[in-house]
Amino acid sequence: MFMSKYVHGYTERESQRLYDQANAVSGLLHHDTIYPPGSKVLEAGCGIGAQTVILARNSLDAEITSIDISLDSIEKARDSIDKEKIANVHFRQADIFKLPFAEESFDHVFLCFMLEHLQKPAKALLELKKVLKTRGSLTVIEGDHGSCYFYPESDEALQAWRCLIRIQAYLGGNSLIGRQLFPLLEQACFHHINVSPRMVYIDSSKPELMDSFVNKTICPMVEGVEKQALALNFMDKTSWDKGTQDLHRIATLPDGTFCYTFFKGVGIK
Ligand SMILES: C[S@@+](CC[C@H](N)C(=O)[O-])C[C@H]1O[C@@H](n2cnc3c(N)ncnc32)[C@H](O)[C@@H]1O
Numbered sequence: 124m125f126m127s128k129y130v131h132g133y134t135e136r137e138s139q140r141l142y143d144q145a146n147a148v149s150g151l152l153h154h155d156t157i158y159p160p161g162s163k164v165l166e167a168g169c170g171i172g173a174q175t176v177i178l179a180r181n182s183l184d185a186e187i188t189s190i191d192i193s194l195d196s197i198e199k200a201r202d203s204i205d206k207e208k209i210a211n212v213h214f215r216q217a218d219i220f221k222l223p224f225a226e227e228s229f230d231h232v233f234l235c236f237m238l239e240h241l242q243k244p245a246k247a248l249l250e251l252k253k254v255l256k257t258r259g260s261l262t263v264i265e266g267d268h269g270s271c272y273f274y275p276e277s278d279e280a281l282q283a284w285r286c287l288i289r290i291q292a293y294l295g296g297n298s299l300i301g302r303q304l305f306p307l308l309e310q311a312c313f314h315h316i317n318v319s320p321r322m323v324y325i326d327s328s329k330p331e332l333m334d335s336f337v338n339k340t341i342c343p344m345v346e347g348v349e350k351q352a353l354a355l356n357f358m359d360k361t362s363w364d365k366g367t368q369d370l371h372r373i374a375t376l377p378d379g380t381f382c383y384t385f386f387k388g389v390g391i392k
Pocket residue numbers: 129131141145167168169170171172173174190191192193196217218219220234235236237240
């Protein structure tokens with residue numbers, strides 16, 4: 124079943140984490156994604172709608188269709204769009220690998236934190252390209268867990284972070300995919316490809332970002348794989364607890380710093 128393969132799961136805590144993540148870095152990731160009035164946009168893998176709200180607000184006159192394989196997530200996404208009184212988004216449960224749309228139906232395709240969970244990201248891009256109009260754009264945003272460093276560093280915190288990378292790989296995903304966006308878009312024969320790194324650097328002069336990104340996005344993401352990390356004997360419980368505490372501590376120390384890079388790629392069909 125697809126759900127057991129999704130490293131972060133579909134819990135309430137993960138839903139909250141996705142909203143916190145989207146809001147913490149919304150300007151950094153979305154400021155340059157604005158679709159023209161009347162254009163038809165497909166958002167693939169919308170999850171609980173954390174990015175959908177930002178996407179729709181930035182392009183209030185575009186017609187957005189947001190899909191996800193999880194019906195439960197789609198329902199949550201619909202609730203948050205309704206709560207925000209946003210009217211330009213339609214939701215549909217659909218699998219990226221069996222898209223229920225005619226070829227060349229959309230002017231633009233958008234996907235965020237989606238390819239990292241797929242065993243076949245290159246195939247997903249080819250499927251999405253089919254429903255994109257010629258000369259339409261595909262925008263893809265992914266993180267790269269290899270881009271993460273922080274101060275103070277401890278062996279246990281580094282090990283806990285590496286568990287996240289190993290477990291996602293174990294489940295068939297790739298949390299190091301950000302660095303591969305250019306070759307993936309090239310393999311799918313997109314033109315005019317542009318990939319830009321979007322670095323989040325935080326120190327104690329930005330307490331709000333420290334809280335929303337480190338405490339509410341990064342730490343819960345690591346803590347979410349505790350069961351698998353211990354079951355797979357990647358770490359013992361004592362080291363795990365110290366590692367996750369050390370990550371949280373970064374956000375409380377006056378000299379704590381944290382760095383992570385997202386990658387945003389745009390290609391034209
Ligand atoms: C990490 S979430 C990202 C959600 C959203 N884009 C965000 O950034 O908040 C990845 C989403 O991809 C969805 N997904 C995984 N495989 C899929 C597939 N084959 N087709 C459609 N959605 C899929 C999952 O259900 C999950 O909601």
